[in-house]
Amino acid sequence: MPADLDIAIIGSGPAGLSAAARAQELGCKYVLFETEKHASDTIYKYQKGKHVMAEPGYLPLRSGMRFEAGKREAILGTWDDQLATQKINIQYGKKVTAIAKLNEGAGPFQIQCEDGTSTTARTVILGIGLQGNIRKIGAAGDDLPNVDYTLADPNAFQNETIVVIGAGDAAIENALALREKNKVILINRKDEFARCKEGNLNQILAADRNEELQIFYNTNTVRIELLKSSSADEPSAQPCMRYVYKDPEGEKSLNVHRIIARLGATPPRALVESFGVTFPQQRPRSRARVV
Ligand SMILES: Cc1cc2nc3c(=O)[nH]c(=O)nc-3n(C[C@H](O)[C@H](O)[C@H](O)COP(=O)(O)OP(=O)(O)OC[C@H]3O[C@@H](n4cnc5c(N)ncnc54)[C@H](O)[C@@H]3O)c2cc1C
Missing domain, CATH: 3.50.50.60 (FAD/NAD(P)-binding domain)
Incomplete structure (x- = not known):
């Protein structure tokens, strides 16, 4: 045909x-x-x-x-x-x-x-x-309006307290770009940065050493709450959310204006399977079967 x-x-x-x-x-x-x-x-x-x-x-x-x-x-x-x-x-x-x-x-x-x-x-x-399904934080409040999964323009924000979650290149680059005009806390659930390019690793460690931002290691998100009498929709000088996290010492919290989570994406496998491509394994990153 x-x-x-x-x-x-x-x-x-x-x-x-x-x-x-x-x-x-x-x-x-x-x-x-x-x-x-x-x-x-x-x-x-x-x-x-x-x-x-x-x-x-x-x-x-x-x-x-x-x-x-x-x-x-x-x-x-x-x-x-x-x-x-x-x-x-x-x-x-x-x-x-x-x-x-x-x-x-x-x-x-x-x-x-x-x-x-x-x-x-x-x-x-x-x-x-591979950007089919952006990974979410997976904790209560992860879809509040000031919780973002991309950052288009770091210069759009100033004088804010911003939590950036992630340990890869995207999280590191966002944290570095935002630190110039904001107070930035980078949340890494591990005790090191193992997935980023060397140039980014050197820059983020130097920024931490020079107290241009803070890195919290071995830290996980517990939940995100909207602070009383504030709405994340209305820009305000005051933080609008409470970021609750857990580190080796226990549960703690920070009041923040914005949370940017850069946790990668899972490949659009369901879509590709619907096109007739088969995979030998269930693993999300499994390679397609070669026929
Ligand atoms: C934040 C970030 C920073 C990165 N930094 C670097 C870097 O500095 N250097 C580097 O080498 N790599 C970097 N990468 C990786 C790089 O972006 C990817 O390796 C590259 O973009 C992959 O190219 P691709 O053509 O396979 O797919 P993509 O660039 O992802 O393009 C896929 C295209 O397909 C379109 N599309 C998707 N589904 C459909 C559909 N159903 N119908 C029609 N169109 C569709 C999308 O809109 C998109 O335009 C980075 C990635 C990210 C997320």
């Missing part, structure tokens, strides 16, 4: 952009589908001004999209320019919700979008990234 496209590429992060640049170069009939109204949503959501590191450094870049370590804005700008100059066939606002095989065997596939449109393709490239 003939298909509308040679290739349907789902997701315009660095993986999908590279695939699309190559498909364009080879003269394939393809579409790059992107849920959002802009390309590369994971990088788009990095905090303003973030220095994007070239990691891992030992992989030679073979993409038709230029990349070098630099500021978030410069990288997104370069990719937008290259999308235009290379005439990449990207469709924005197209969230793929279903992929079904039309025959037994390798394909073709029918690709269905949330807006009701559909197409068929001989091959599908899934470049949807």
